[in-house]
Amino acid sequence: MVRHCFVDKNGMKKGAWSKEEDDKLRAYVLRYGYWNWRLLPKYAGLARCGKSCRLRWMNYLKPGLKRGDITKEEEDLIMELHNQMGNKWSVIAAKLPGRTDNEVKNYWHSHIKKRNTQKTAATKVIAEQTSEIQTLKESEDLMLSPNTANGIACDTTSLDSVTVLQDTIWSETFLPFEPLELSGQLNFGELSSPDFSILSALNWVGDDSVNSSHSGAEVLANFWAEPSASINTSSSNETNFSLPSGPLELSGELNFSELSSPDFSILSALNSVGDDSVNSSYSGAEVLANFWDEPSASISTSSSNETNFSLPVEKGGLFSPYISYYDDSMISMFL
DNA sequence: AATGTCCGCAACCGCCTGGAT
């Protein structure tokens, strides 16, 4: 998987490096260091440009470089750092001993980005389903009310069809909208989308589309369907989020921005509504279950890192019995 | 076995930044 070696119009070799060239460059740099990359190849006896030498040294020959697969821990760190700072490959690589910016960048493009694309697709499906469900719900309201604005009267036939529809779709897709109210203030780091699935799940419970431009606060506000929620973002990516006081009280000020995983802040925020500690081993489903403080919620993890999550009907009447996650994060299926 | 397609990754390219003059 190397490029053909050739000589350009300036007489500079390009393409794959030979063992002899590697040996020359290594020997020279180890002995004299790199004091000027442009002049170095001339003194080292290489027909390469300085840039090429620098790249070869930095990405391949420099002592201490790790060769081999990126570990799960390294991948998690890459994802976390990328979420925080974007495509700052050199900065990210600096946090991964023995890894180069090129390696991190390549890994991102060939592994992680692909996965994120799949998540985005899942989010799109969620939005489409939400829209579809909303349309169905509106049509039911229309049919159930004989005094609707446009005067459509319902008959037994259409009611039957609505009932069937509700049994097969609605009763399996709406989570409870209970009068959950919070007091106090939640502070959490702005979410920049690594694990957007959990936000999508919450949002999907509500009645709105969601996309990567939504902040965690916006999603939470949407989830609680509370227009009076106060949201403001201060410096340091800190978002303050307030909800009116009510039966569920949360006093003081919480800050989850220091948690290792950025997207974990929202899970922690939810979890704090319940009464339990939370740590990075919790899946989204577990945190959701805890949030609803529902011990009879069923959670099971099968093969392929798939987590099934269900809540009892009486909790809210209409709910989703089945949310499926892959890798504890990606929602792949809802119904 | 032959051919086509996909994918990983080394290497290149062009742009940006900051220091020197």
Add this chain to the structure above:
DNA sequence: GATCCAGGCGGTTGCGGACAT
């Protein structure tokens, strides 16, 4: 302040191995 230039960075390319048909 303007210009030059080396170093650094992120985006992209293209080769060849792996896999599918």
